[in-house]
Amino acid sequence: DGGITQSPKYLFRKEGQNVTLSCEQNLNHDAMYWYRQDPGQGLRLIYYSQIVNDFQKGDIAEGYSVSREKKESFPLTVTSAQKNPTAFYLCASSKSRTGELFFGEGSRLTVL
Amino acid sequence: AQSVTQPDIHITVSEGASLELRCNYSYGATPYLFWYVQSPGQGLQLLLKYFSGDTLVQGIKGFEAEFKRSQSSFNLRKPSVHWSDAAEYFCAVVPGYSSASKIIFGSGTRLSIRP
Numbered sequence: 001d002g003g004i005t006q007s008p009k010y011l012f013r014k015e016g017q018n019v020t021l022s023c024e025q026n027l028n029h030d031a032m033y034w035y036r037q038d039p040g041q042g043l044r045l046i047y048y049s050q051i052v053n054d055f056q057k058g059d060i061a062e063g064y065s066v067s068r069e070k071k072e073s074f075p076l077t078v079t080s081a082q083k084n085p086t087a088f089y090l091c092a093s094s095k096s097r098t099g100e101l102f103f104g105e106g107s108r109l110t111v112l
Numbered sequence: 113a114q115s116v117t118q119p120d121i122h123i124t125v126s127e128g129a130s131l132e133l134r135c136n137y138s139y140g141a142t143p144y145l146f147w148y149v150q151s152p153g154q155g156l157q158l159l160l161k162y163f164s165g166d167t168l169v170q171g172i173k174g175f176e177a178e179f180k181r182s183q184s185s186f187n188l189r190k191p192s193v194h195w196s197d198a199a200e201y202f203c204a205v206v207p208g209y210s211s212a213s214k215i216i217f218g219s220g221t222r223l224s225i226r227p
Contacts, residue, residue, distance in 0.1 A: 004155075031212060040121070042202060042217035043156075056213070090155055098163060099144050099206035099215045103155030 002027045006091050006104035013078075013085070013111050021076045021107045023091035032074040033101065036060060037088040046089075049074055078109060086111045114139045116205050118218035126226045127195055133188040133221050135203030144206040145186040147177055150220075151199045159201075162186065173197070198225045 004025045013019045025032065031050045035043040045058030049068040063082025068074055078085045088108050092101040115138045125131055137143060144163050148156040160171025167179040177188045186203060203218040 006155075033213070040219065042116075042219045045213065045215075048213045050211070050213070058213070092155075094212040096212070098161075099146055099204065099212045100158060100161060101148075101156070101212060101215070103157070105155045106153070108153075 004091055004093055004102055004104035006089075006107050009105065009107060011107060011109045013109060015111055016080045018077055018079050019085075019109065021078070021089055021091075021109070023074045023076065023104060024072055025074075025091075025093045025102075025104075026072060027093055027095065027102060028071070029093035029095045029102070030071070031094045032068070033092045033094070034058075034064070034066065034074070034076045035090040035092065037090060037106075043090065046076065085109055114205070114207060114216055116203055116216050116218040118201075118203055118221050120221045121219075122222045122224065124224040124226055125193055128192050131188075131190045131193045131197070131223070133201050133203075133223070135186045135188065135218060137184050137186065137203075137205045137216075139184075139205060139207055141208050142181065143208050145177075145179060146204040146206075146215075147171065147175070147186075147188050148202045148204060148217075149173075149199050150202065156202065159188070193223075193225055195225045195227070198223055 007022045033048040034046040047066040049055035065077045090106045091104040117136045146161045147159040150156045200220045206215045
């Protein structure tokens with residue numbers, strides 16, 4: 001079955017370390033997104049990519065970086081510059097412009 | 113600024129009772145409207161969507177929602193809830209003719225089911 005795979009599901013990091021979250025999709029979708037979710041808040045957009053080798057900053061891009069070298073893959077790096085990285089991270093993709101998103105199961109990052 | 117409001121942070125209903133979750137949006141034209149559901153520790157799943165046409169839309173798992181332009185609302189309903197419906201529900205809006213990158217999520221309503 002087609003879908004989005006995020007890994008790892010749980011990740012612990014020491015302060016000052018960079019960490020990369022993986023997101024792979026086999027839905028043949030052009031657009032991919034990274035969201036951050038904190039308790040009691042909606043989803044906030046970190047980065048998105050509508051085509052290979054191109055990506056755009058979302059609302060909270062500071063301290064994060066991405067790449068889009070393949071259509072299927074959109075990894076997110078949480079850098080040491082991110083002040084408060086402990087959160088639940090969700091990757092999504094879409095095949096159209098209308099907002100119908102398909103989500104992975106998320107990665108929970110905890111900074112110790 | 114465009115916004116989505118879900119006024120109820122947490123709702124508890126008895127199993128078998130009816131449910132209505134509220135969603136209001138602030139946007140001048142008719143947007144694309146969505147409801148997503150999230151089980152604990154999981155990603156979001158699309159329940160239903162409204163683009164145009166019939167203002168009452170049917171979704172998965174027995175849910176429906178009604179778009180009311182005059183009230184800028186898109187409330188989610190279910191006639192009889194099941195224990196498995198316990199989850200967090202997010203209303204979302206995309207301004208018309210925009211891309212999914214412009215989607216705005218509400219802050220969510222957590223639904224608990226009383227046995």
